[in-house]
Amino acid sequence: SQELEQSPQSLIVQEGKNLTINCTSSKTLYGLYWYKQKYGEGLIFLMMLQKGGEEKSHEKITAKLDEKKQQSSLHITASQPSHAGIYLCGADIAGRNSGGYQKVTFGTGTKLQVIP
Amino acid sequence: KAGVTQTPRYLIKTRGQQVTLSCSPISGHRSVSWYQQTPGQGLQFLFEYFSETQRNKGNFPGRFSGRQFSNSRSEMNVSTLELGDSALYLCASSSRGSSYNSPLHFGNGTRLTVT
Numbered sequence: 001s002q003e004l005e006q007s008p009q010s011l012i013v014q015e016g017k018n019l020t021i022n023c024t025s026s027k028t029l030y031g032l033y034w035y036k037q038k039y040g041e042g043l044i045f046l047m048m049l050q051k052g053g054e055e056k057s058h059e060k061i062t063a064k065l066d067e068k069k070q071q072s073s074l075h076i077t078a079s080q081p082s083h084a085g086i087y088l089c090g091a092d093i094a095g096r097n098s099g100g101y102q103k104v105t106f107g108t109g110t111k112l113q114v115i116p
Numbered sequence: 117k118a119g120v121t122q123t124p125r126y127l128i129k130t131r132g133q134q135v136t137l138s139c140s141p142i143s144g145h146r147s148v149s150w151y152q153q154t155p156g157q158g159l160q161f162l163f164e165y166f167s168e169t170q171r172n173k174g175n176f177p178g179r180f181s182g183r184q185f186s187n188s189r190s191e192m193n194v195s196t197l198e199l200g201d202s203a204l205y206l207c208a209s210s211s212r213g214s215s216y217n218s219p220l221h222f223g224n225g226t227r228l229t230v231t
Contacts, residue, residue: 002158033219042120042206042222050217088159090220103172104149104220106159 003027003093004107012113013079021074021110023089030092032072033104034063037086046074076112084114117143120223122207128229134195137226141188141209148190149220150182153204162205165190197230204228 005024013019023032031050035043047056049065049072056063060077072091076083090104121140129135141148150162161174165184182192188209194201204227208220 031217031219035222040204040225040227042122042224043208043220045219045221048217048219090159103161103164105161106151108158 002108003105004089004091006087006089006107006110008110009108010111010113012115015080015114015116016078019076019079019112021087021089021112023072023074023091023107025070025091025093027070027093029065029069029072031104032065032069033090034072034074035088035090037088037109039086043088079112079114081114081116084112086111120207120209120221122205122223122226124226125224126227126229128231129197130231131197131199133197134193135197135228136191136193137205137207137228139190139192139207139209139223141190141207142211142221145209145211145221146188147210147212147218148184148188149208149210150190150192151206151208152176153206153225154202159206162192194228199230202228202230 007022033048034046037043047063052067052069054065062075065072086109088106088109090106093105123138147166149164152160163170163182164172168184179195184190204225206222206225208222210218210220212218
């Protein structure tokens with residue numbers, strides 16, 4: 001099973017609607033990241049969350065890491081066609097046990113379509 | 117600052133051949149990670165290099181190898197290609213090489229097709 005579960009797997013929304021994507025782990029999340037990917041291209045870094053309860057916003061996208069640091073949510077307000085793509089959460093699940101080395105585990109992704 | 121550059125962008129190879137992919141990180145970044153992305157398995161971690169040393173490796177067979185040069189540029193090699201190696205290979209660099217406080221910055225990937 002995946003260490004990071006994302007829900008929903010896909011989402012179709014009308015332009016202007018709000019939406020939320022969730023990222024859940026059975027382990028503590030360290031260095032939680034949100035990325036956006038256009039098909040066949042690289043991942044674009046959106047936000048990084050580290051502390052439980054932390055919330056960050058960029059334009060119409062807000063991400064939050066829950067207090068227990070095992071779930072994060074990404075919320076898009078007033079969606080636009082430019083928001084369409086695949087959203088991926090990534091996290092260091094091992095934390096300092098990994099020796100501080102760079103190893104990010106990714107979720108399965110959420111495909112978002114925005115209908116004009 | 118220039119982003120992460122991966123070459124080539126597309127590659128078509130035959131089973132049994134080998135392939136080398138190249139990655140130039142963002143200037144000043146010393147950590148380079150490689151990922152394989154397929155529709156079925158999603159993004160899977162291959163390995164990570166920092167200052168020419170492999171520090172972490174994912175669960176891939178020994179046919180997958182990599183190296184990092186003194187200028188932080190990295191290459192990955194896949195020998196004896198199999199059909200299942202067809203994927204988008206993504207390279208990412210980070211400044212501190214520590215995944216709980218240093219985001220990865222990705223290149224656009226190399227699309228490898230094995231026939």
